[in-house]
Amino acid sequence: MEGLIFLIPIALFLGLLGLGAFLWSMKSGQYDDLDGASYRALFEEDDINNDKK
Numbered sequence: 001m002e003g004l005i006f007l008i009p010i011a012l013f014l015g016l017l018g019l020g021a022f023l024w025s026m027k028s029g030q031y032d033d034l035d036g037a038s039y040r041a042l043f044e045e046d047d048i049n050n051d052k053k
Contacts, residue, residue: 025031
């Protein structure tokens with residue numbers, strides 16, 4: 001039971017840290033262009049540029 005005194009605050013801190021990292025990534029625009037990353041991973045830059053023209 002003595003361990004819970006340390007484990008509960010640590011778990012809460014890590015949870016808040018993860019939530020903060022997620023909110024920061026949302027605010028900085030990490031999830032704005034989900035399709036662009038898949039095109040960059042699968043196709044070459046020349047193919048993407050030709051399709052846009």
